[in-house]
Amino acid sequence: MKDFIDDDKIQHVLDISVRPEKKRVEDVLDKAKELKGLTPEETSVLLQTEDKELINEILITARFVKESIYGNRLVLFAPLYIANHCSNNCLYCGFRRANKELKRVALTMEEIAAEAQAIEAEGHKRILMLCGEHPTRSSLDYFIEAIETVYATTNFNGEIRRINVEVAPLEVEEFKRLKAAK
Ligand code: SF4
Structure with a gap:
């Protein structure tokens, strides 16, 4: 880039x-x-x-x-960390690659669906989805699949209506793919 x-x-x-x-x-x-x-x-x-x-x-x-x-509106969202692999090394962050004590995890789609259901069960309608920056373990394809998994996940309490995201810098075409995810 x-x-x-x-x-x-x-x-x-x-x-x-x-x-x-x-x-x-x-x-x-x-x-x-x-x-x-x-x-x-x-x-x-x-x-x-x-x-x-x-x-x-x-x-x-x-x-x-x-x-x-x-106005006087307060919007709450629940954070959903789906992976903690990162190739960067921001000193303030526990996900930094130099942190050898952290157990690295990338949730499976089944695990992400289970997390989404648990968040929904708490009554949340909005999620902030994020992960570290890693070309293979946190790829854009993986992130988009996770978004689609969450939107497809429903339970007795309703659906997640909005997923806000924190992602690595993207090219314009990649942003278009991200925007189209649903
Ligand atoms: S997850 Fe984000 S803040 Fe943390 S080391 Fe990676 S790029 Fe930096």
């Missing part, structure tokens, strides 16, 4: 919004209240604001945006 992160562009966006003037911050907040999103440069303006009063305005605006879009 080619590197799609443009370091120079990100640095430029950060550089042009260092110590933003009050008026600039207020303009960005006014735009945020329109609920149509912000550009990376506008987001950088807010992130680099140090004035305490303006930071308070950012918090007030963030609450306004959140409540306008989501």
Whole structure:
């Protein structure tokens, strides 16, 4: 996979919004209240604001945006870890490849179905499915099969209506396959 992160562009966006003037911050907040999103440069303006009063305005605006879009809704989901093999080595994570004490497991489809039924039995309707990054033990094919297994799994309490995912970086065609899984 080619590197799609443009370091120079990100640095430029950060550089042009260092110590933003009050008026600039207020303009960005006014735009945020329109609920149509912000550009990376506008987001950088807010992130680099140090004035305490303006930071308070950012918090007030963030609450306004959140409540306008989501209201007083709380959404719960149950995490479902289907495999813990990983070829990466993030220091904070127990799945990191250097962790030799971890017993590595990739659940079978039968085990994933059983986990889904247990989650459903608790009344959950939403799952966050995730695994480590590994080209063979946590392949996209495996992940898609797991999604299809969960959606096909029902019991007396209802069905899983939504599966959110955390996956390794994908190509556009791979994202399309993931989106089509049901
Ligand atoms: S599972 Fe994710 S966070 Fe953990 S080591 Fe692998 S890539 Fe890093």
